[in-house]
Amino acid sequence: MSVRRGFQVASIGLIAGLVLSACGEPPAESDNEDKGGDALKACMVLDVGGVDDKSFNEASWAGLQEAKKENSNIDISYVSSSSQTDYEPNLNAEVNKGCEVVISVGGLMADATKKVAGQHPDTHFAEVDAPSSGKNVYGMQFNTAQPAFQAGYLAAAMSKTGKVGTFGGEAIPPVTIFMDGYYEGVQYFNEQNDENVKVIGWNVDKQKGGTFTNSFTDKGKGKSIAQSFLKQDVDMIHPPSGGAGLGAGAAIQESGGDAKMIWYDTDGCVSAKEYCDFMLTSVTKHMTKAVKDYTLKAAKGSPPTGDYVGTLENGGVGLAPFHESEDDVPDDVKSDLEQIEKDIIAGKIELKSPSQPKAG
Incomplete structure (x- = not known):
């Protein structure tokens, strides 16, 4: 089956400017030029996978690092979780060491965050990939079903076999939302x-x-799952599964075939550049900027409250550049993706993923 070509539309810019706006109280960017500002002790509890997982842990920690670059008076640190049983002890340990802001990473930490935040009402909490669960908990969520919808269209358009695949890390909303949209x-x-x-x-x-x-x-x-897909003639794989997804890159690399991977969370050609040659694009959620903006505002004495939901409209999610695959994607398919983005924003295309976060 040859590369498919979709309907024709006028060409516009592919992805809207990456300026985050929020549902609820928005994080605000700092304009400090002297790298100074109010002091803040900001701490992060990472999910399993470590700080270099090429995914949500790494991107979230980068947000704290970016905040410190802009305000050198922000003291940052992180602790990794080896298993889910570490969540609550790690969160309590961060509070006990005097962290003024504690950011938990990953939807699986939602229950532990809600419990610990309830026990420490004077400490401000934020969580990546979960909604607010209390007055002192700021939720940061991302409607990745929207750009994943574009990715699914792209995968189908570029497939030569007529079979595309996806697998996830666990059957939880922050994962299945990618799979739904795809x-x-x-x-x-x-x-x-x-x-x-x-x-x-x-x-x-x-x-x-x-x-x-x-x-x-x-x-x-x-890698094993990706290999089984390849044996079924799947030639486009979207594996939202944290570091486990790197196995798809290894399988494609070893196959020596024409299969491609569509990464997730971060721009894979930056975070997992060893597999960039095999990446078509990435479905991104801009966690780094969301965490950075939250932290900078917290340092000014006004930690955001309520919920933030990143969407295509506010630039909180999107498709990464095609990088090495830029010349492989036909212009009319690029135009289709542009039109799809406009139609999703305008409500002309309605997604039915039950995992989509609710705005506001």
Whole structure:
């Protein structure tokens, strides 16, 4: 099956400017030019996978580092979690060492964050990939179903075999939201172009099924799943599974074939550049900027409250550049992606993913 070409639309800029706006009280950027500012002790509790997971841990920690670059009086530190049983002890330890702001990373930490924050009402908390759970907890969520929809359309358009695949780390909303959008984007491509590209590994209408590594660190499991996909003639793989997803890159690299990977959370050609040659694009959520802006405002004495939801409209999510694949993507497919973005923002395309965070 040859590369498919979609409907024609006028060319516009591919991705809107990456300026975050929030639902609820927004984080504000600092304009300090002297790298100084009010002091703040800001601490982070990472999920399993470590600070160099090429995904949400790494991107979130980068936000604290960026905040410190702008305000050198912000004291930053992090602690890693080896398992889910570490969440609550780690959060309590950060409070006990005098952290004024504690940022937890990952939706799996939501219950522990809610409990510890409730026990320490004078400490400000924020959580990446979970909604606010109290007056002193700021929620940072990202509607990645939107750019994943574009990614699914792109994968279907670029597939030569008519089979694309996706697998996740665990069956939790911050993961399945990627898979939902990807699946829906493929179906939209089929509808618009009278095609029948198949999705292996997920169906948005069957939330209890799907293919998962059940780990965010097991690269070997990710590689094994990707290899099974390749044996089924899948030539586009979207693996939102933390560090386990790196296994897909290894499998594609070893196969010597034409398969491509669509990364997630961060721009894979930056965070996992060893596999850039095999990446078509990445579905990104701009956690670094969200964490940075939250921290800078907290240092000014006004930690944001309520919820932030990153969307295509406010630049909180998007597709990364095509990098090495830039010349491979036909202009009309790029135009289709541009139009899809406009239509999602305008509400002309409605996604049905049940994992989409609610605004406000």
